[in-house]
Amino acid sequence: MSGVLVVEEARRDGSARIFQETLAAGCKLASLTGLGLEAAAIGEPNKNIFLQISGPPPRAGHAIRHPLLETYTADGYVLAFEQLIRKLQPQYILFPHSYQVRDFVPRLAAKFGQVLVGDVTAIAEGPLFERQLFQGRVNATVRHEGEGPCFVSIQNGAFRADAASGGVMNIEEFNPEIAPEQIRTKPGEPFRESAQTVDLGSAQRIVGVGRGIKGAENLPLMEALAGALGAEMAASRPICDNGWMPMERQVGSSGQTVAPKLYLAVGISGAIQHLVGMKGSQCIVAINKDPDAPIFEVADYGIVGDLFEVVPALTEAVKAAKG
Amino acid sequence: MKIVVAIKQVPDRDAPVRIEANAKWIEERELQWAMNEPDAYALEEALQLKEKHGGEVIVLSAGPERVGSTIREALAKGADRAIHILSDDLGARDALGVARLLAAAIKPENPDLVLTGLQSEDLGLGQTGVILAELLGLPHATLILHVEKTEAGLKVKRELEEGWYQFIEMPLPAVLTMQSGGNKLRYATLMGIKRAKTKELRAVNAAELGAEAAPTVTLQQISAPKKQKSTQILGGSAKEAAAVLVEKLKTEARVL
Numbered sequence: 001m002s003g004v005l006v007v008e009e010a011r012r013d014g015s016a017r018i019f020q021e022t023l024a025a026g027c028k029l030a031s032l033t034g035l036g037l038e039a040a041a042i043g044e045p046n047k048n049i050f051l052q053i054s055g056p057p058p059r060a061g062h063a064i065r066h067p068l069l070e071t072y073t074a075d076g077y078v079l080a081f082e083q084l085i086r087k088l089q090p091q092y093i094l095f096p097h098s099y100q101v102r103d104f105v106p107r108l109a110a111k112f113g114q115v116l117v118g119d120v121t122a123i124a125e126g127p128l129f130e131r132q133l134f135q136g137r138v139n140a141t142v143r144h145e146g147e148g149p150c151f152v153s154i155q156n157g158a159f160r161a162d163a164a165s166g167g168v169m170n171i172e173e174f175n176p177e178i179a180p181e182q183i184r185t186k187p188g189e190p191f192r193e194s195a196q197t198v199d200l201g202s203a204q205r206i207v208g209v210g211r212g213i214k215g216a217e218n219l220p221l222m223e224a225l226a227g228a229l230g231a232e233m234a235a236s237r238p239i240c241d242n243g244w245m246p247m248e249r250q251v252g253s254s255g256q257t258v259a260p261k262l263y264l265a266v267g268i269s270g271a272i273q274h275l276v277g278m279k280g281s282q283c284i285v286a287i288n289k290d291p292d293a294p295i296f297e298v299a300d301y302g303i304v305g306d307l308f309e310v311v312p313a314l315t316e317a318v319k320a321a322k323g
Numbered sequence: 324m325k326i327v328v329a330i331k332q333v334p335d336r337d338a339p340v341r342i343e344a345n346a347k348w349i350e351e352r353e354l355q356w357a358m359n360e361p362d363a364y365a366l367e368e369a370l371q372l373k374e375k376h377g378g379e380v381i382v383l384s385a386g387p388e389r390v391g392s393t394i395r396e397a398l399a400k401g402a403d404r405a406i407h408i409l410s411d412d413l414g415a416r417d418a419l420g421v422a423r424l425l426a427a428a429i430k431p432e433n434p435d436l437v438l439t440g441l442q443s444e445d446l447g448l449g450q451t452g453v454i455l456a457e458l459l460g461l462p463h464a465t466l467i468l469h470v471e472k473t474e475a476g477l478k479v480k481r482e483l484e485e486g487w488y489q490f491i492e493m494p495l496p497a498v499l500t501m502q503s504g505g506n507k508l509r510y511a512t513l514m515g516i517k518r519a520k521t522k523e524l525r526a527v528n529a530a531e532l533g534a535e536a537a538p539t540v541t542l543q544q545i546s547a548p549k550k551q552k553s554t555q556i557l558g559g560s561a562k563e564a565a566a567v568l569v570e571k572l573k574t575e576a577r578v579l
Contacts, residue, residue: 012487074453074463099484102441103465106418106450110457114539115418116450128543134445137340138349141543148539184462188490190483205578211336229579241504247486254482254502262578269336272447279551283576285568286554292339297548300576301568302556309561317565321573 004030005062005090007081008041009098012190018096020161025154026094028123035091038062040084042069042077045171061171062088068178074104075183080176082111087174090149097153109151116151117142119272121158131155135271136294156253156276198232198248205231205262208251208278209239212267212288212307216244222266225311228318234258236274252277267307270295287311324378324472324495326369327429328402329439329451330362332386332393336444346544348414358393361440365501367508368470369438370401376472379403381432385424385529387411398519399511405522410529417538422454427532429459434496436477441466441500452500463498464491468505480505 006026008019023039030037038060045063064084068076077100085093085108095101097119109116122130126143129152133140144150200206207226213219226233233249240250251258252274263281268274270286270293278284279298286299287307296302303310334340335355343350358366369380382397384390385408394405408424416424429437437459442449456463468488469480476494482502483489511519529535555571557564572579 012485099466099482102449103453106453107457107463110419110422110454113419113536115448115454117540118448118450132548133447133545134334134340134349135336135447136548138342138545139548140545142540143543145537145539145541184494185464186492188492190487190489192487237503243507247504250486253484255486257485262572262576283572283578284552285572290337291556294548296554296556297550298552299554300552301571302554303561303564303568304556305561305564310565313561313565314568317562317569318579321569321579 002088003036003038003090004033004092004094005085005088006037006039006094008039009096009100010042017161018098018156021157021159022094022096022154024159024161025120025123025152026092028159029092029094029127032123032125032127033091038088038090039169040064040174042080045173061169062174063171064174064176066176066178068180068183069176071187072100073183073185073187074107075185076178077104078108078111079178079182081108083176084174085112085149092150092152095151095153097155101153105151105153112148112151114148114151116153117144118153119155120152121155132272135269136275136297137292155272157279193247198246200232200234200249200251200256200258203232203258203260205229205264206234206251206258206260206278206281207231207264207266208234208236208268208274209245209266210236210268210274211238212269213239214267216242218308219244221308221311225264225266225315225318228315228322229262229264231262231264236268236271265295265299266311268295269293270298287314324372324376324436325381325432325434326372326378326436326438327381327383327432327434328362328366328369328397329383329425329437329455330366330393330397331359331384331440331443332356332390333359333443333445336360342545342547346546347542348545356389356393358396359440359443359445361442361444361501361503363440363508364503364505365438365440365499366397366400366402367506368501369436370509371506372436372470372472373401378435381406381434383425383428384408385410385421386413391524394524395519396511398522398524399515400509401515403522405524407524407526408529408532409526414542415538416535417540418448418450419454420536420538422451422458423536424529424532425451426455426458428527429455436496437461437498439498439500441502449500452498456498459498461496461498462493463500464493465500466502467499468502470499
């Protein structure tokens with residue numbers, strides 16, 4: 001068993017941010033444990049991603065190459081990483097907590113008799129890993145037991161991508177053995193449902209609504225507030241799942257990421273899947289009947305109360321202030 | 324198609340979460356319990372597949388006595404029969420340990436398809452279905468919204484990040500983890516509730532399904548989340564709070 005292996009994931013937009021955040025987590029873990037840091041990515045050794053590594057440089061990079069890995073499949077990735085891990089014998093393997101990682105890493109970990117320590121928000125002496133339970137209402141500290149490799153995924157935005165300092169490292173090519181018949185699924189090209197007509201990313205003010213609004217019949221009340229504020233309407237996933245608002249107005253990990261000047265969260269409890277999509281907003285206001293709702297952890301202003309009383313009062317107050 | 328749906332009973336979303344004095348777990352005594360929502364979507368997909376193609380829907384759930392009420396709910400919605408893995412200390416197992424129990428119960432059934440929700444609302448691990456696929460030696464796909472039966476097996480619609488999707492073709496048997504929102508959930512009818520009482524509900528003790536392996540990840544303690552911002556809670560009546568908020572948004576935060 002040797003070091004800390006940080007795995008890169010190719011993003012559709014070419015962004016290296018989540019890789020750099022995962023590297024930052026890897027640096028923290030390496031310094032806590034005194035282990036060396038290495039990086040791995042699917043692709044060519046001259047792949048741009050290795051040149052974008054910042055912070056304390058990993059001592060080695062592993063470029064995993066195989067024609068069958070050009071398109072992501074869980075079967076292909078599990079085979080490739082299983083072979084790389086058996087060769088390198090890392091003590092810790094860190095991934096970004098992405099949909100793709102959730103798709104294949106639990107299966108990869110099971111090959112080693114391990115489970116993924118998923119969606120980690122902090123790493124402390126021990127090492128102890130922090131993650132959330134009950135939709136963000138409780139923090140848990142967990143520990144890896146035994147001698148086997150420890151698989152960890154890092155929550156988006158939990159670690160700061162270090163300021164770029166560039167790192168020279170030794171990049172080695174790794175060619176796993178994969179046969180076509182070992183890949184059982186046939187993935188199609190990614191597509192979007194419809195041309196996205198709503199770009200919440202450029203909105204200055206957003207009123208986000210959640211389960212607390214109880215039904216689609218209460219939307220006009222929320223729209224009146226949005227109208228008074230000059231805000232766009234957005235929603236958490238359950239609202240769109242129920243068909244109360246279109247999917248394209250969903251904010252969160254499966255929807256859009258927004259950072260308006262004002263985000264007013266109405267009846268949104270604040271599950272992590274929603275928070276990752278809006279916690280970068282300049283000013284967050286939460287209106288919720290539950291004083292322990294996790295939305296209040298990221299809010300600048302909060303009103304604990306019945307939203308059906310607070311929202312109309314707020315609409316009137318905004319109108320009055322605007323004269 | 325013979326379909327096994329793995330469902331989990333979790334604390335009701337609106338139930339207050341209180342941390343026990345020893346900070347090891349939450350207080351469970353006064354909790355209300357409900358079916359994990361993504362699992363409800365998995366059940367719905369299974370029932371619709373059965374309505375289209377015939378076959379059988381078997382629900383499978385692990386946990387103590389109380390889990391029976393969630394299993395009855397699934398039977399009332401239309402599942403044909405159920406298996407309850409009785410275990411009072413499921414929390415002592417990690418996701419691999421729980422998946423081993425489920426896999427041991429699924430194997431003798433030889434299903435064409437195994438469905439479960441993409442994650443649970445309590446632990447949020449999102450791993451059980453994927454590990455199940457590995458233990459059963461079957462192909463899998465996650466975050467699935469729609470399932471279509473084809474000549475060769477299945478064509479499924481998978482959700483990717485940021486509003487993207489893809490179709491995946493795969494052979495049967497297979498394991499899928501379902502995302503919420505793909506279907507409209509049905510309610511149990513009175514007739515369904517009545518019928519559920521006569522349906523087969525087989526209980527198996529966890530100990531009969533194989534020895535327990537030591538967990539590789541253990542929970543040390545739990546705590547209330549730390550505040551990331553210092554929130555100003557505005558009190559008073561709705562009208563008073565609204566007036567103060569507008570004033571603060573104008574002069575303090577300067578976002579109006």
